[in-house]
Amino acid sequence: MSLLAKKSASANGSNDIKDAVIRLAGNSQDGIQTVGGFLARLAGRSAQEVMTYMTIPSTISGGASIFQVRIGSGEVLSPGDEADFLIAFYQDSYENHLSSLKEGGVCLYDSDHVEPDTSDKRFTFVGVPMTSTTVEAIGGSARDRGKNIFVLGLLTKLFELERNKLVKIIESQFKRKHESVLRNAMLAFDSGYAYETGDVLSQSYAFEPGEAVEDNRITTDGNTALTYGLLAAGVRYGAGYPITPWSSIMETLRTELPKYGGTFIQSEDELAAISSAIGFAYAGHIAVTGSSGPGLSLKMEALGYACMAELPLVIVNVQRGGPSTGLPTSVEQSDLMQAIYGSHGDSPRVILAPKDVEDCYYIAIEACRIAKKYSTPVIILTDQSLSSRIEAFPEPDISDVKEPTLDLQMQPSEFRPYPLDSQTKHAPPGTKMAEGKYPVVTGLEHDEWGHPSSNPELHQEMTNRRRDKIKQLASSLSKLEIYGESEGDVLLIGWGSTWGPIREAVDYAKRNNQKVSSIHLRHIHPMPNGIDEIIENFNKAIVVEMNDEGLYGYGQLATLLRARYSNPKILCLTKTNGLGFKISEILEGIKNA
Amino acid sequence: MSLLAKKSASANGSNDIKDAVIRLAGNSQDGIQTVGGFLARLAGRSAQEVMTYMTIPSTISGGASIFQVRIGSGEVLSPGDEADFLIAFYQDSYENHLSSLKEGGVCLYDSDHVEPDTSDKRFTFVGVPMTSTTVEAIGGSARDRGKNIFVLGLLTKLFELERNKLVKIIESQFKRKHESVLRNAMLAFDSGYAYETGDVLSQSYAFEPGEAVEDNRITTDGNTALTYGLLAAGVRYGAGYPITPWSSIMETLRTELPKYGGTFIQSEDELAAISSAIGFAYAGHIAVTGSSGPGLSLKMEALGYACMAELPLVIVNVQRGGPSTGLPTSVEQSDLMQAIYGSHGDSPRVILAPKDVEDCYYIAIEACRIAKKYSTPVIILTDQSLSSRIEAFPEPDISDVKEPTLDLQMQPSEFRPYPLDSQTKHAPPGTKMAEGKYPVVTGLEHDEWGHPSSNPELHQEMTNRRRDKIKQLASSLSKLEIYGESEGDVLLIGWGSTWGPIREAVDYAKRNNQKVSSIHLRHIHPMPNGIDEIIENFNKAIVVEMNDEGLYGYGQLATLLRARYSNPKILCLTKTNGLGFKISEILEGIKNA
């Protein structure tokens, strides 16, 4: 079953295509991620939609690795179920990835390393001596480096990509290195561009002009987008401890924040990191900390403190395969329940999840807005696939970016940080108090002034207050938009990075006259009101998520929705194989529901 | 509304009573807990049912404190909504606790310290110069010590308690101290016993003979019962870090285990404690760790490891008021969701909760059984009220208590610790392997041999396997018993220490011709199957629990039940004021549902 746009013979003889999935398979040192990144950036600059996907080997350096890039003229929502082109660097790359090639697809292989079974008539095989041609081009010194750029040249020719734009991208990438590096890269590139693929690939392919209209598009990965969202929202302080795939966020913050007058500290562990972040928050700033799975588990006690003390804080969790150390470089959405319920006691807090790379930017801004307005910790649940995947999207409007300010205005004598009848408001240290009475912030239950108290009614009232403030946020959220018809047979419900595959599945199903629509939750906890009304108009609501079905047959969001609405229509489609949803899997799920 | 058994004038002139709630209110140094403990033990030895309840002040030493003891001839299921007798040591004890006295109740006060408003005709006031009479009795040296024993003497007389039994209990308590201590205690006791309460209390009260039949009853608190359950089940190793109200379990284990040839270590923190416990488990033992709220949050990462590595482990959480430091000496049931979902990733595990002090013993044994059989972590959710409350119950049968053994039998060459088709089985270090290939235990995803693997299908299969094993446990659990009729209007559902109040509420409602029944869950996760069928026969199912109703209006167990069954009949009654449920609150909840 091919879900992808088809090639159509066009006037000028070349096969115009709307959408192509190119899988580069080699070892992690081969720089295939660099090539993928270049292609993605080029697509971004060419008003093409783009999405990438990669795997990382479990060895420390080296080991098999792939980078898949999907480039399209229409909307590109997922990295693609199957590849149109497979570029195989080694025999095992060829063997392990041929099955991901679509029937009729092209396998381009390094004939210095790969001996394919060319009798397999499902595919077109094109052998190119990539290694030896590259060595020839740049001289023996570079050994097997440069092969990636050679392949880039080859692809540029093949897809009639805009050579000049690509050369500029290569130049900007290598300009900070020694000039010989750029020289060698260009030698390899040109050699690939000039390489004659001969008869077999005589008709080359070209993309239809893209549909995307914006002039200013940027191309980046999810972790970077998220980081700049935090910076744009005024985050100037943070603390963290390295862990894959969270690390690149903290590395960028540590590198960038000083330029903004801010500080990011590398702590001795995750417990210290969140404690320092709470220190920043208490001091009057909007602060960030983050981690992935195991590190989040370590933050649960202090996170509960932030809920109790009602301090604003953004916590990023780049989800990976769990439980425990699990599958550190695979994708999963199995930390949702922990995000909500991981701390002891009733500790209400807010959970958001971005739907794609672009949304990583906006979700960070939304997280900061909520954290400040409701004086609450906000957890962003992004995931491993978003973290490193590259997409192009319209450059965000930053006209309202402001330098953050510290509010140390003197507080009146009747100052209460935790009023039972209105919003939480802290007086950070440095604030003068009109009556000379200074506040204490505590994790013990406390009265409106923040003073510890074990009065029973008060504990009840304060518990209500902490919960009701989050409910207030819920009622301020706009209703969910339905993708597709507002009534029908199946409503797909998603959150996080399943957004793309779910949309594609809806599109496909609609083309096949199935009555399928979808909704997507960016605000997971609290969720917006009114989801019950949407579900009402469908026969089934299937929650599609990358986590386990649990003891009673329901994924994590499905469990929450069923508990809220007690609607037996709410079903689920789950998976935990460390890979994103394929469109075909969702379609299958619809069929079986 | 009086829910308690009424006094009935009996033949012999004294008021025979079935059930009395006596509240002692003073300061924590006054030794009122000692008196309460004596009364409880006496009741235990007299075939009376007994239940105690106490509060602990927030000051480190000193501060207001109460001890309430309910003694009955029938079943005693809760510490009692209102007191029949208030014994007030100080003016503030009188002022703060008069409202807890039932109309028609007796306020016995220390006339050396208290000036009651005797114009309040709802109560009978009896002044006794407790302080000065005690000082007189034992001489000035003892200052205000001994007043508690004086009061005990007074009560013994008043309630026609068995003086000889009580004296024995006092003797056994003080025998290890200096003999002057016992002498002074007896002086105070006799002085109280001899004290003439005069006209006002001329008719004294006496209990009807108890209904409890067993000869051998023991009287103890929940933490002690739980600890001996662990010992009886063969736990010989453990590790912990102090925190109220968990500490007394670790203190007893640290004191007792050496006698059993075992070891309990005090760790530097909770993370180390659970790590050492996992070390014990890996080494082939059934091990225990535990804590309360904040400490549990710190154990979440390592707990997830134990789920992933499938190591047997018992984790005790003595729940207290949350979130964060919260209300360390109050009761709450708000750690249930964390127990299930607190670790990142899908990490299925088992949750049990004891219903009363006696059950603390049996639940510990059940936890060890499950941990061993299913090679899984098992969390026991007990709570602050059970931890220190004293009850009498039949002495457990220990005839099948065995010394635990270490299984180091040689493993065959086909040994797989994590077979996809059968039970988990570890080969602890020291085990010889027939083929000379030794196993590694890891938190990374792994194959049947325990070897790390990031194979997608395998991750899916292993996730299923870890979940299905817990589902197997579920189907092995016996169906829940219904307390009351098997159909009716309202089904109350409870877990943990709400068991008693719920039963009393059912009894009361039935006496008032309401069609109310109840079920109680000791196995919370997984819960036994078939609850849906029980609910079917009622109009409403109200889950009664001491936690917050959350964003969508449902307590924690209610959320789980609704998610599982999607049955809108499932409602909830929650509270978070740090106090146990009153019968009247449950009856009110039934009315409003």
Next chain:
Amino acid sequence: MSSVTQNEPEKLTKKALKADHPTWCPGCGDFTVLACFFKVLEELQIPHENICTIAGIGCSSRFPYFVNSHGLHFIHGRALPLATGVSLSRPDLHVFAFGGDGDGFSIGGNHLEHCARKNPNLTYVIMDNFVYGLTKKQTSPTSPIGFQSKTDPNGAMDMPVNPMKKLVASGASFIARTHSNQVKHMTEMFSRAIKHKGFSVIEVLSECTMFYKGAFDDGNPRKGGTFEIIDEKTGDGSDEDMERHDISSETEAYALADLQYPGKFGVFYKKERASKNDLEQNLIKSGQEKSGDLDAKKLIAARFKAMR
């Protein structure tokens, strides 16, 4: 709004600094630590609103409730990383952390060590009573061998932590030791610690009358003990001066820490080195210079341009 004019800074008095009456047991050593803190603040006349008192969990950690200043009562063992966050982002504040031996050496031991090497600007007072007070008498990491607690009914067996050795080895830049019965000495130590730039830490032997009565009598002349004060090198070149303690020498400080209990009291070690605050400020300065002192909007715009 109150009409009190707060423009001319009021003189900071003990009275203004007092908050709730401490819930400590009568006779607890922590009372004098509190009194001494008031005294030193009064002497130093730090602006009232800029005092920030932070603690973990324990009897001693209830400190912030008893000081009328901005304060925060955190979770067990993590006061230092929190205080570091406050200090690094708020150079206008004077940040103080208080806590017990369990809080600081047991659950919080690693934070103490890393805080010491990173050297943020703040003062940390450990009220060491050799026992867990709040949880009612368990063995603490400083409990001496043989101490009978609820977790060691037959007497503690593990070798205790030596706080001074730990602090010296961790690289703390100001380290002192005092006794809560020696108010004058304690005041002097507090005052010198607060004036130190970077991380200053003071261990105060502070008796838990409830669970470890008499623990520090050996260091209390009024109870027949000896309170031997460290004789600091003056640099006068005299013969006696050669014998005196060089507070800038790490190995001398370590040797001093090796003395038999009750040991000596005073400043063990003091070294001027860049504080974490300075280091991070330098990084900001050079970062801003290198990027041309752009504001946030321009910085982001430039970055977006590079992502096109």
Next chain:
Amino acid sequence: MSSVTQNEPEKLTKKALKADHPTWCPGCGDFTVLACFFKVLEELQIPHENICTIAGIGCSSRFPYFVNSHGLHFIHGRALPLATGVSLSRPDLHVFAFGGDGDGFSIGGNHLEHCARKNPNLTYVIMDNFVYGLTKKQTSPTSPIGFQSKTDPNGAMDMPVNPMKKLVASGASFIARTHSNQVKHMTEMFSRAIKHKGFSVIEVLSECTMFYKGAFDDGNPRKGGTFEIIDEKTGDGSDEDMERHDISSETEAYALADLQYPGKFGVFYKKERASKNDLEQNLIKSGQEKSGDLDAKKLIAARFKAMR
């Protein structure tokens, strides 16, 4: 069931000890540490099934996969408390823990310290490469000032941990330092550590060729550095012996740790004191004696009787 007879203990060979081929980068220092471990085990002929290899998380912490022995790969930073549990409850085993500088000194720093003072019977090898390897080049607590990592692109600024000082101050009873390029010396250190009763710990400078190439050339004569071995006191009463290092002296060990990098290699400190295993066994012995050596059933019965 396999029919192999396992009754006569087979000779332990390197071959039998080899498991998966290490996933380390070519040239990683950890390879020689592994080889050396095999060699020492072969020399000591510990029964194969009684070897237990435990680690946290990191490149170095993948060790247990590469050794064919009972092994456990735990979570980041907590290998020592886990190993303590194994050791205390299983006197028949030889317990080894392996890990990196991040695992041991950053997230696991507190456990190391408390393990050191408690002195359980086990051997801990820290493969110190001054960097976070597995997570691809962040600053570690041992990274020297100026080291450019992904988290310190302008060079590390914080004062690093001095592992030897930390260990000496914590009370570890056997402390040594070696270099992964000095196989003979490393082997000797391992062998002495394993024979030590109580907690023995070895820091091995082990180069991360991927992210910190050349870090330890200063300690490698083949790369132009110097590998100065500690000259241990022999007790022969000679004049030279006076100059030699007394491994039983804590203050001498501390002074040795204060030397400029690359410092000296060898045994810094060794002291025989009761292990935690011994202490807990004594407690068991006296507990059982006092209670009349009753079995579990009788002990519980007696307790229940007292609760009547």
